[in-house]
Amino acid sequence: MSKHGNEQTAYDAVIIGGGPAGLSAAVALARSLRSVLVVDAGAQRNLPAAGAHNLLGREGIAPADLIRDGRAEALTYGVEFADATVRDARREPDDHDFVVDLDSEQTVTARRIVLATGLVDVLPDIDGVSQAWGHGVLHCPFCHGYEVRGRRVGVIASSAPQATHQALLFARLAKETAVFANGIEFDDDQRADLGVMGVAVIDGVVERVDVDGRDTRAIRVAGAPYDVDAVVVGPRMTARTELYERLGGRPEDHPMGVLIPTDQYGATPVAGVWAAGNAGDLAAMVATAAGTGVMVGAMITADLLAEDVRAVRGGISGLARGVE
Ligand SMILES: Cc1cc2nc3c(=O)[nH]c(=O)nc-3n(C[C@H](O)[C@H](O)[C@H](O)COP(=O)(O)OP(=O)(O)OC[C@H]3O[C@@H](n4cnc5c(N)ncnc54)[C@H](O)[C@@H]3O)c2cc1C
Known part of the structure; x- marks a missing residue:
């Protein structure tokens, strides 16, 4: 993490959403010594349920306990947390990084964005x-x-x-x-x-x-x-797509609802923006949401390194971080 020119805190990745997908992406990135902020509004989808099932090693765990334990693990690797809602994310026309506004009045910057914002079950x-x-x-x-x-x-x-x-x-x-x-x-x-x-x-x-x-x-x-x-019941599953749209993306209709389109590794069509968990896969369960989070964390790690190497080889000092 570093201070940006205008004193905003700058992260390698800001992960929006701290459910199984976002926490897993955070751990994967932080284990590669990338600076990570997870911003979470605390409305994980399965909180109304007594237990999370089909979860190897944590079968039947109360959803809130799983999140508590996941956050504790992420903290041990230096992940930072903000209990807040992201109200805007954008890329300024003349800026390389994303600017992320929290409802706590904090503004941070990020080289990459992960949308792990889940979905809303419309009952x-x-x-x-x-x-x-x-x-x-x-x-x-x-x-x-x-x-x-x-x-x-x-x-x-x-x-x-x-x-x-x-x-x-x-x-x-x-x-x-x-x-x-x-x-x-x-x-x-x-x-x-x-x-x-x-x-x-x-x-x-x-x-x-x-x-x-x-x-x-x-x-x-x-x-x-x-x-x-x-x-x-058969809820209509609507991924939270507002931030993706503000970043210039177009949500995709699906027979079960609406989602953020991604490739098999979680990259969206908007450069630098990734999606994990229910945001990009309406059928994702806890284990598979966590799986896409890990994959996104790994892919961003490789993507950032490739950018840093290009910057050094191109002689663009100041852009490359961690490989000088
Ligand atoms: C009743 C119920 C029971 C379920 N039981 C199981 C089960 O037993 N086993 C199983 O495998 N799956 C179960 N599921 C599915 C499971 O809930 C999802 O697979 C899982 O929650 C997806 O994880 P996620 O990280 O993608 O999203 P979530 O866990 O929903 O997390 C998304 C997070 O993003 C936050 N967020 C959204 N927008 C913003 C914003 N702008 N700023 C900051 N934060 C934001 C939300 O507040 C939330 O905390 C169940 C679902 C339901 C509805």
């Missing part, structure tokens, strides 16, 4: 759903299916292909599974597939989900309660 607008989200209301059979094995599961459809996919996967684990069509049309093929797994399709509009705290008790259609132990 169906049905009473009870947001109240029980992440506990009685679920979306992912791999994250929570095992926890509701042998129970009664109701899948509220937002789209026929997605609801069919979810219901078939949950039906292998649950005692009873039903799809609540909620105005969505299911074709004969979808109904036949669901029939093979014993999944009923209940037509009609869902009025509300009856909840008790964060537990779900019933799905109501035309006044009639259908008893359930868990409700599955």
